[in-house]
Amino acid sequence: MPVVGADLAELSLLVTRLGGRDRGELAAALDTMNATVQDSAAWWTGEHADRFRGDFAVFVATTNRGLDAVLSQAAQVTQQNLRAISTATGASTGPAVLTADTMPASPPATPRPDPFADAAPIAYAGYFTSRQAWFRSTTGLWASPDILHDHAWGGATRPDGPPHAPDFGASSEQEYAKQAYQFFADAEPRGYLVKVRGHTIRVYDPATNSFGSYADDGTVRTFFKPASEGYWDHPQNNGSPPADGQLETAVDAASQRVDDASTWFSRVGRVMDTPAGRLGGRALTVLGVAGDVITIVDPSPHALGGPTAERVAAAANLGAMAVTAGPVAGLLAANAAVDWVPVAGEVVLAGTALYFAGDLIYENREAIGHALSWTGHETVHVAGDVVHGLASGASHAWHSLFG
Numbered sequence: 001m002p003v004v005g006a007d008l009a010e011l012s013l014l015v016t017r018l019g020g021r022d023r024g025e026l027a028a029a030l031d032t033m034n035a036t037v038q039d040s041a042a043w044w045t046g047e048h049a050d051r052f053r054g055d056f057a058v059f060v061a062t063t064n065r066g067l068d069a070v071l072s073q074a075a076q077v078t079q080q081n082l083r084a085i086s087t088a089t090g091a092s093t094g095p096a097v098l099t100a101d102t103m104p105a106s107p108p109a110t111p112r113p114d115p116f117a118d119a120a121p122i123a124y125a126g127y128f129t130s131r132q133a134w135f136r137s138t139t140g141l142w143a144s145p146d147i148l149h150d151h152a153w154g155g156a157t158r159p160d161g162p163p164h165a166p167d168f169g170a171s172s173e174q175e176y177a178k179q180a181y182q183f184f185a186d187a188e189p190r191g192y193l194v195k196v197r198g199h200t201i202r203v204y205d206p207a208t209n210s211f212g213s214y215a216d217d218g219t220v221r222t223f224f225k226p227a228s229e230g231y232w233d234h235p236q237n238n239g240s241p242p243a244d245g246q247l248e249t250a251v252d253a254a255s256q257r258v259d260d261a262s263t264w265f266s267r268v269g270r271v272m273d274t275p276a277g278r279l280g281g282r283a284l285t286v287l288g289v290a291g292d293v294i295t296i297v298d299p300s301p302h303a304l305g306g307p308t309a310e311r312v313a314a315a316a317n318l319g320a321m322a323v324t325a326g327p328v329a330g331l332l333a334a335n336a337a338v339d340w341v342p343v344a345g346e347v348v349l350a351g352t353a354l355y356f357a358g359d360l361i362y363e364n365r366e367a368i369g370h371a372l373s374w375t376g377h378e379t380v381h382v383a384g385d386v387v388h389g390l391a392s393g394a395s396h397a398w399h400s401l402f403g
Contacts, residue, residue: 027064029312034060060319117300118360120291121317124284125353127272131281134269135174137262138181141220141254151222152176164224168210178273180223183212184254188247193232195239201250202239204232216246218254292318304359313359317352 037056142148150157152165152173170176184203187194193204200221203212211231213221231237262270271277295314299307 025308025311029308031060033312115360115364116287117291117294117314118356118363120284120287121314121356122353122360124281124288125317125349127281127284129350129353130265130269131272132172132174132269133263133266134273135172135178137258137266137270139174139177140257140261141181141218142177143219143221148173148177151224164222167225168223176223177220180212180220181254181258183210183223184214184218184220185251188251194242194247195237196242196246197239200239201242201247202237206232214250214254216250216253218250218252218257289318300359300363302363304355304362309355310359313352313355316348317356319348 034057038053041053139145139148142151146155147157149155150161152170153163154161165171165173165176168176168179170179183192183205186192187203190205193206195202196216199216201214201216203214204210209225210223211226212223215221226232272281292314296311296318299310299314301307303310
């Protein structure tokens with residue numbers, strides 16, 4: 001009898017492949033990538049090298065855990081559908097019943113018309129990397145990248161100092177730098193306590209126990225949460241209230257420095273770094289996860305580089321988004337501001353976005369060609385700008401990793 005709803009033989013095969021051959025191929029690809037990275041220890045040494053190799057190993061482990069959870073849940077759901085259809089139709093999944101004579105023929109393979117699976121990760125990566133570009137625009141307010149890094153995480157310039165980025169929930173030094181700048185910009189409108197001594201402006205918010213020290217040209221000296229009570233009243237923090245316009249002038253100088261370092265891409269990120277923008281980012285997170293899951297479960301046979309390449313890109317994107325649970329739990333837990341490995345996460349997200357952009361164009365090249373014949377070359381310029389922004393974000397992050 002006709003099967004209503006699905007080809008049971010194909011569903012049964014999908015259940016087997018989800019946890020079998022396809023998963024094994026993807027795991028082998030990830031392990032090969034990790035082995036290549038770890039082998040770099042023979043020719044690439046130093047703090048940044050060790051950090052990158054450690055971060056990449058964490059990325060592979062996180063991705064594998066996430067894939068196991070996603071594929072396990074997908075297999076369970078498919079198996080449930082298989083049983084339900086089998087019960088409803090009276091058909092069996094056994095080979096004695098599902099023969100060429102008893103099963104309807106499967107439709108011929110055609111290109112998968114699923115631009116969403118490519119577009120969703122691109123949209124999320126665009127949101128994420130534009131915000132990171134905005135954060136990076138504020139790093140120039142520090143005396144040097146090393147001093148910023150050491151205030152954020154500890155290091156040679158502060159060997160005995162605790163890391164300050166965790167005080168503010170910042171997962172990257174770029175995000176920490178942005179918060180230090182924002183705290184200074186908010187000092188006057190939010191009524192924070194301010195003292196001035198010489199060329200130093202100190203700001204304190206007792207409500208959040210946040211303290212920042214800045215030069216009168218707007219540059220940042222430090223930003224942290226004091227561990228001791230009465231820190232603000234300590235003699236080392238003596239000073240006078242700012243003169244009229246003094247604080248505003250220093251904040252304007254800081255803002256000008258940030259604006260000078262900003263690109264159009266980081267300005268988009270600045271708009272997205274708002275309550276409304278972050279809400280939209282969470283929606284893009286859900287879409288990005290959904291697109292990756294669709295790609296892993298059902299890659300296009302016509303993908304750029306083949307279905308395995310598309311799966312690996314989707315897995316890398318999921319790993320960078322730190323989705324380590326099943327689809328439903330992962331969607332609820334995903335954080336739109338995640339930077340699971342500082343800087344390296346940005347490289348992965350921007351890199352996978354560039355792959356999906358190429359894949360989207362490759363699989364829809366005929367339709368795009370027809371559209372361009374009507375809309376002209378402006379579409380190409382817009383697409384080029386977006387790709388340039390993503391590539392620029394990856395390049396900045398990559399150079400941060402490699403020093």
